[in-house]
Amino acid sequence: MALEFRNVVKRFATNGGAELTAIDGLSFTVNEGEFVSVVGPSGCGKSTLLSMTAGLYQPTEGQVLVSGKPVVGPNEHVGFMLQKDLLLPWRNILSNIEFGLESRGVDKAERRRRAEAELKHCHLEGFGAHYPYQLSGGMRQRAALARTLAIDPEIILLDEPFSALDAQTKLLLQNSFAKLIAEAGKTTLLITHELAESVLMSDRILVMSERPGTIVAEIKVDLPHRDEPLKRRMMPEVPELAAQIFHHLKLEEKVI
Ligand SMILES: Nc1ncnc2c1ncn2[C@@H]1O[C@H](COP(=O)(O)OP(=O)(O)O)[C@@H](O)[C@H]1O
Ligand SMILES: [Mg+2]
Numbered sequence: 001m002a003l004e005f006r007n008v009v010k011r012f013a014t015n016g017g018a019e020l021t022a023i024d025g026l027s028f029t030v031n032e033g034e035f036v037s038v039v040g041p042s043g044c045g046k047s048t049l050l051s052m053t054a055g056l057y058q059p060t061e062g063q064v065l066v067s068g069k070p071v072v073g074p075n076e077h078v079g080f081m082l083q084k085d086l087l088l089p090w091r092n093i094l095s096n097i098e099f100g101l102e103s104r105g106v107d108k109a110e111r112r113r114r115a116e117a118e119l120k121h122c123h124l125e126g127f128g129a130h131y132p133y134q135l136s137g138g139m140r141q142r143a144a145l146a147r148t149l150a151i152d153p154e155i156i157l158l159d160e161p162f163s164a165l166d167a168q169t170k171l172l173l174q175n176s177f178a179k180l181i182a183e184a185g186k187t188t189l190l191i192t193h194e195l196a197e198s199v200l201m202s203d204r205i206l207v208m209s210e211r212p213g214t215i216v217a218e219i220k221v222d223l224p225h226r227d228e229p230l231k232r233r234m235m236p237e238v239p240e241l242a243a244q245i246f247h248h249l250k251l252e253e254k255v256i
Contacts, residue, residue, distance in 0.1 A: 001068065002155055002187040003030040003053060007047035008062035010048055022048050026062070026219045030155075030187055034179075035226060037190045037198035039245060040208025041254075046191045049213070053189065054080045067154055079153035083160045085144040087132040093143050094119060094128035100151040114150050118164055122146040122180060138169040143179060149184055154180065158190045162197065173231045174201060182227035195242040200229035205241075207248045217248040 010023040029038045038046050051057045055071045059172050064071045078085065079100075087096045097115040106114070111219060119128050122142045132140055141161055146182040148156055161177070162170045181188050192198050198205045199221055207217040221240055221241060225231040232238060 001029050002032045002034070003102060003189065004028075004063075004065040004068075005034040005049075005052075006063045006065070007148050008043065008052065008059045010052065010057065011060045012144075015081070020237070022104070023059075023214070025214050028206055028215055028218075030185055030189060033185050034204065035188045035190070035202045037192055037202040037205045038208060039195060039198050039205060039249075040213060041193060041210050041249065044208045044211050045213030046208065047159055050080065050159055050189065050191060053155065053157055054078045077153055077154045078157060079148035079155070079158045079246050080149060081144055081159070081161055081165050085132070087138040087140055087143060089132050091133055092129050093124060093135070096132065096143060096205050097135065097147045097150050100147055104151060105194075114152075115146075118146040118150040121149070123176070130231065136169070137165050138173045141165070141173055142176060142180075146181060149180070149186070154187060156188045158185045158188065160191055160193065163193070170228060171233075176209070180225050186196050195245045196233075196238065199223075199241045205245060207245055217245070219244055221247075 005026050005028050009022050011019045014020050034095055038049065040046055048057065049189040051069065052059055056069050076224045088099065094154060097118055098111045101111040101114060119125060124139065124143060127135065135143065149150060159235060165173060171249060174197060190201060204221060205219040206215050207212065211217045216219050219241060222233055223232055223237055
């Protein structure tokens with residue numbers, strides 16, 4: 001098992017001194033090499049779930065295990081990518097890709113070798129000497145993925161990585177991420193609010209309830225082309241699965 005949540009509860013102290021239960025009784029597993037998406041209403045604890053996987057937060061109760069070991073703090077087994085690419089503007093793309101390796105104490109020659117390999121793998125050859133502002137949004141996200149893959153983590157966490165992109169760039173980048181992640185064979189957890197995206201990219205989808213977040217449904221995506229969402233997109237099962245997820249979100253019962 002690459003990742004396991006065992007009865008996880010997460011409470012936060014609020015400004016008023018009261019406690020807010022963000023996540024309550026969350027249990028699930030992710031197999032090695034599996035691509036799992038998590039969908040759920042805003043504020044249900046999706047980002048908190050990722051932060052606990054990355055070791056940035058500790059669960060209040062229960063356990064989070066990566067490769068069978070409890071997560072006790074930030075560690076090199078988990079690579080985290082956010083909606084904003086967080087590339088350092090004063091570093092060129094190659095040295096941005098090297099950045100994570102530096103903090104892990106990898107020596108200079110090895111850093112350069114791995115960063116160049118990932119630059120090529122992520123189809124950014126020729127852009128190593130460019131600065132982030134010289135790249136399009138989609139290319140910057142690819143560079144951020146290259147940086148994440150360069151540290152060779154066991155699990156990749158993606159928190160809405162496509163949500164700031166225009167529709168066509170999004171489709172192309174979903175395709176490119178799916179291929180790169182499948183080639184690298186990485187276990188992946190994707191947070192998204194786009195139901196179609198979760199169907200296009202995953203082996204399995206976890207649907208969360210409103211806060212306090214817990215899993216209300218688990219949907220297996222038994223379709224080919226997990227490494228090619230643009231192909232999967234043409235399949236008639238895709239909207240059917242998206243409709244199933246939609247049903248579990250029970251939007252008709254909500255008023256905002
Ligand atoms: N560090 C924190 N301190 C206090 N409350 C937090 C903290 N992080 C998240 N929360 C609260 O926990 C709930 C879940 O947040 P989050 O995981 O960001 O939701 P999502 O990503 O699903 O939109 C929200 O109500 C949020 O305000
Ligand atoms: Mg979030």
